[in-house]
Amino acid sequence: MWTRDNQAARAAQELRDGFYVNLGIGMPTLVANFIPAGVDVTLQSENGMLGMGPFPFAGEEDPDLINAGKQTITELDRTSYFSSADSFAMIRGGHVDLSILGAMEVADNGDIANWMIPGKMVKGMGGAMDLVAGVKKIIVLMEHNARDGSPKFRQACTLPLTGKGVVDMVISDLAVLARPAKGAAFRLIELAPGMDLDTLRARTEGHFEA
Amino acid sequence: MANKLYPDATAALDGLLFDGMTIMSGGFGLCGIPENLIAALRASGVKGLTCISNNAGVDGFGLGLLLETRQIARMISSYVGENKEFERQYLAGELQLEFNPQGTLAERIRAGGAGIPGFYTKTGVGTLVAQGKEHKDFGGETYIMETGLVADVSIVKAWKADPYGNLVFRKTARNFNPMMATAGKVTVAEVEELVPAGSLDPDHVHTPGIFVQRLFVGTDHEKRIEQRTVRQREAV
Numbered sequence: 001m002w003t004r005d006n007q008a009a010r011a012a013q014e015l016r017d018g019f020y021v022n023l024g025i026g027m028p029t030l031v032a033n034f035i036p037a038g039v040d041v042t043l044q045s046e047n048g049m050l051g052m053g054p055f056p057f058a059g060e061e062d063p064d065l066i067n068a069g070k071q072t073i074t075e076l077d078r079t080s081y082f083s084s085a086d087s088f089a090m091i092r093g094g095h096v097d098l099s100i101l102g103a104m105e106v107a108d109n110g111d112i113a114n115w116m117i118p119g120k121m122v123k124g125m126g127g128a129m130d131l132v133a134g135v136k137k138i139i140v141l142m143e144h145n146a147r148d149g150s151p152k153f154r155q156a157c158t159l160p161l162t163g164k165g166v167v168d169m170v171i172s173d174l175a176v177l178a179r180p181a182k183g184a185a186f187r188l189i190e191l192a193p194g195m196d197l198d199t200l201r202a203r204t205e206g207h208f209e210a
Numbered sequence: 211m212a213n214k215l216y217p218d219a220t221a222a223l224d225g226l227l228f229d230g231m232t233i234m235s236g237g238f239g240l241c242g243i244p245e246n247l248i249a250a251l252r253a254s255g256v257k258g259l260t261c262i263s264n265n266a267g268v269d270g271f272g273l274g275l276l277l278e279t280r281q282i283a284r285m286i287s288s289y290v291g292e293n294k295e296f297e298r299q300y301l302a303g304e305l306q307l308e309f310n311p312q313g314t315l316a317e318r319i320r321a322g323g324a325g326i327p328g329f330y331t332k333t334g335v336g337t338l339v340a341q342g343k344e345h346k347d348f349g350g351e352t353y354i355m356e357t358g359l360v361a362d363v364s365i366v367k368a369w370k371a372d373p374y375g376n377l378v379f380r381k382t383a384r385n386f387n388p389m390m391a392t393a394g395k396v397t398v399a400e401v402e403e404l405v406p407a408g409s410l411d412p413d414h415v416h417t418p419g420i421f422v423q424r425l426f427v428g429t430d431h432e433k434r435i436e437q438r439t440v441r442q443r444e445a446v
Binding site: 045046048061062064087088092116124133134163 | 242264288291319331333338339380382384433437439442
């Protein structure tokens with residue numbers, strides 16, 4: 001079983017030198033703590049910033065400088081600022097190499113649901129639909145099973161979709177599932193320590209190749 | 211030169227407001243919001259508003275101030291998760307809500323300001339967002355049509371302005387403000403500093419003055435921080 005930090009570190013192994021990357025809110029933000037030595041990546045924040053730096057030191061917070069999670073952050077020597085329209089031109093125009101985001105459900109055809117639970121309060125999709133539709137590679141970080149034990153990698157999503165057929169890789173606390181191309185089947189790439197194939201299958205509803 | 215300068219937010223909005231109007235309001239979260247103009251809208255009592263804004267403020271600040279007084283009838287936003295009064299009014303059916311993906315919202319405003327009535331995008335294909343919208347294939351991929359947005363009045367927040375209405379924004383407080391400035395039939399800019407004509411580098415103007423009809427220097431900007439996150443200095 002992997003911890004959230006283990007999952008984030010595993011996701012960081014997918015970063016390549018020179019990548020422009022958008023990290024979603026929650027577990028994906030942890031990926032920034034595990035960028036491998038010698039790999040230089042530029043973080044994009046969809047509210048209008050390229051080259052996102054770490055949190056500021058106490059007393060140095062700037063209310064005009066936040067990330068998409070509304071957290072105070074800092075700039076780097078490479079930083080640029082731009083409007084939301086330019087930001088989503090980067091995202092929707094296919095200029096961002098990788099997006100790592102959370103999900104409530106992923107289906108074995110690459111569908112993802114991560115923005116809405118009908119009947120409960122709907123907060124909105126923010127930039128998630130744009131990211132999954134426009135970014136070159138989509139990695140999902142999520143728990144393999146929901147709190148009630150139900151599988152989150154499914155034959156079909158039961159919740160309203162964020163995007164159709166868009167997910168390339170799922171890194172859960174139990175395993176890494178990935179596919180070589182959109183439209184291909186997911187394959188088991190890696191098992192977390194202590195996990196075996198039979199247990200994984202028992203805890204998974206969606207199809208994957210071993 | 212037409213005088214674009216007004217003494218304050220109330221004066222800058224004078225004669226522009228009517229019940230049932232559409233207002234675009236700049237900002238992302240509480241960053242880069244026109245605080246003085248929102249307060250003046252509240253004091254004006256104008257109601258039945260359609261507000262186009264990425265977010266809906268928080269309880270008691272930003273557009274949350276206009277939700278408290280029930281002045282907003284309809285919101286077009288991408289994310290409203292930080293506002294309990296919003297949730298209550300929406301679940302009680304008192305408030306209409308149209309969710310747009312954030313990039314679609316930004317592009318709809320950009321298009322509206324540029325005189326483009328519609329465009330196609332991949333964002334939202336196969337989701338609730340695509341329902342009822344025209345689908346069209348380009349190069350073997352399916353896209354949906356989205357329409358441009360305009361407003362009766364756009365209220366934006368900038369860092370600096372000159373008397374001609376040329377605007378400069380600061381850091382991530384830029385966000386939706388530049389597009390909204392282009393998409394208002396009348397655009398009112400609230401700025402932190404008015405600088406003399408000729409002192410802005412023309413190469414560094416973010417919003418050219420043609421898009422700004424009225425401007426004033428705001429006061430007492432609170433610039434509330436939603437999520438104060440810091441790191442510790444390492445001991446030397």
